[in-house]
Amino acid sequence: MEQFDALVIGGGLVGSAVAFGLTESGMRVLILDEGDVTLRASRGNFGLVWTQSKGVGAPHYHRWARKSARQWPTLAARLSELTGIDVGLEQPGGLHFCLSEGELSDRAEMMARLKREAGDFGFDYRMLTHQEAAEMVPGLGKQVVGASWTPYDGHVGPLPTLRAFHQAIQQGGGIYRPGSSVQDIDAAPHDFRIRLAGGALVQAPRLILAAGLGNIPLLPKLGLNCHIGPQRGQILVTERVSRLLSMPTLNVRQTAEGSIMIGDSKEEAVFDSLTQKPDVMRTMAERAVACFPWLAELQIVRAWAAVRILPVDGLPIYDQSAQYPGAFAFSCHSGVGLAAAHALLLAPMVRNGELSGECSQLSSRRFDHV
Numbered sequence: 481m482e483q484f485d486a487l488v489i490g491g492g493l494v495g496s497a498v499a500f501g502l503t504e505s506g507m508r509v510l511i512l513d514e515g516d517v518t519l520r521a522s523r524g525n526f527g528l529v530w531t532q533s534k535g536v537g538a539p540h541y542h543r544w545a546r547k548s549a550r551q552w553p554t555l556a557a558r559l560s561e562l563t564g565i566d567v568g569l570e571q572p573g574g575l576h577f578c579l580s581e582g583e584l585s586d587r588a589e590m591m592a593r594l595k596r597e598a599g600d601f602g603f604d605y606r607m608l609t610h611q612e613a614a615e616m617v618p619g620l621g622k623q624v625v626g627a628s629w630t631p632y633d634g635h636v637g638p639l640p641t642l643r644a645f646h647q648a649i650q651q652g653g654g655i656y657r658p659g660s661s662v663q664d665i666d667a668a669p670h671d672f673r674i675r676l677a678g679g680a681l682v683q684a685p686r687l688i689l690a691a692g693l694g695n696i697p698l699l700p701k702l703g704l705n706c707h708i709g710p711q712r713g714q715i716l717v718t719e720r721v722s723r724l725l726s727m728p729t730l731n732v733r734q735t736a737e738g739s740i741m742i743g744d745s746k747e748e749a750v751f752d753s754l755t756q757k758p759d760v761m762r763t764m765a766e767r768a769v770a771c772f773p774w775l776a777e778l779q780i781v782r783a784w785a786a787v788r789i790l791p792v793d794g795l796p797i798y799d800q801s802a803q804y805p806g807a808f809a810f811s812c813h814s815g816v817g818l819a820a821a822h823a824l825l826l827a828p829m830v831r832n833g834e835l836s837g838e839c840s841q842l843s844s845r846r847f848d849h850v
């Protein structure tokens with residue numbers, strides 16, 4: 481029987497970030513990943529490292545998202561040092577555009593609330609007029625009435641990040657094993673065994689369930705309830721152009737390679753990343769062109785749909801099983817933005833066997849009284 485310090489089920493951004501953090505602390509990790517056949521949010525997302533609007537009414541989540549944004553430069557530098565991969569992190573601040581006076585006043589109210597709730601942690605932001613926003617980004621459309629801005633926001637390449645995680649884990653003695661679909665877990669406190677296709681058995685005292693929507697059938701095996709579901713989103717990508725946008729916005733960003741990505745759709749709860757909806761794409765494109773009319777001149781070269789892992793209240797879920805200590809289950813939206821917290825803050829908690837600070841406030845126990 482092959483033995484490891486930790487088994488991680490799921491090799492998307494969440495499982496890989498945690499596995500990377502564990503590898504950095506000297507643990508030998510095996511990632512079991514179903515592979516390129518399933519719903520994988522980590523390969524179809526928009527790439528924002530975003531904090532504005534995170535955690536309204538939940539200041540612990542806002543702090544967690546901000547801590548992650550703060551840790552991102554350390555993570556990017558470490559991944560680059562280990563693997564030579566530049567993950568394309570930029571954190572010049574970010575803009576959220578409002579296309580009507582109503583949107584702008586709702587946004588101003590929400591940002592003021594975030595600041596109030598942040599207390600001593602602080603929350604630096606500005607509400608901008610059209611003119612002020614136009615001075616930050618070129619060719620802003622007349623329909624943009626105003627915007628909110630924070631200095632904390634940014635973006636990164638999700639695919640280079642995932643690749644860098646996998647490479648760094650393997651360089652650190654860990655194993656990434658794609659094509660390994662876990663159907664069953666033999667669980668006892670601090671003793672987890674998984675039989676792989678072909679019959680081989682792997683064992684570790686720690687288990688991390690990070691299979692995205694694949695967590696749904698596996699959570700009950702660890703004595704945990706499920707509080708997540710799917711939400712589809714679509715992305716449009718233009719041809720590459722010279723650098724036009726100096727900072728990301730919620731719905732339009734320019735990648736390090738020069739493509740413009742457009743994506744802010746939130747659609748029905750379906751486990752389906754194959755169907756693309758032209759009417760949704762049209763709405764996304766129209767809103768993007770309203771923000772930046774020059775976008776209308778660019779060719780769309782790619783488009784896809786992907787499915788978010790959405791906890792019922794939108795906040796991440798970090799659990800350690802009470803029935804089987806040593807087993808952890810993590811499910812979240814915003815796994816790009818949170819990757820630095822997962823690698824550098826959450827993984828040490830897994831290693832130490834206890835979820836503390838904001839993570840203990842983000843356990844699924846919060847749903848017990850609902």
Ligand SMILES: Cc1cc2nc3c(=O)[nH]c(=O)nc-3n(C[C@H](O)[C@H](O)[C@H](O)COP(=O)(O)OP(=O)(O)OC[C@H]3O[C@@H](n4cnc5c(N)ncnc54)[C@H](O)[C@@H]3O)c2cc1C
Nearest residue numbers: 490492494514521522526528662692694713814815816817
């Ligand atoms: C359209 C869209 C836009 C988004 N934009 C952003 C953004 O701008 N910023 C941001 O921070 N977040 C964004 N997200 C969210 C982010 O992509 C996710 O939070 C993150 O990718 C979740 O990672 P994950 O590892 O939990 O899940 P996944 O990426 O789904 O990975 C789960 C992995 O587990 C594997 N798996 C499943 N079941 C099993 C099993 N039984 N055995 C073994 N392996 C299994 C799968 O093969 C998969 O590789 C977006 C998501 C979508 C869909």
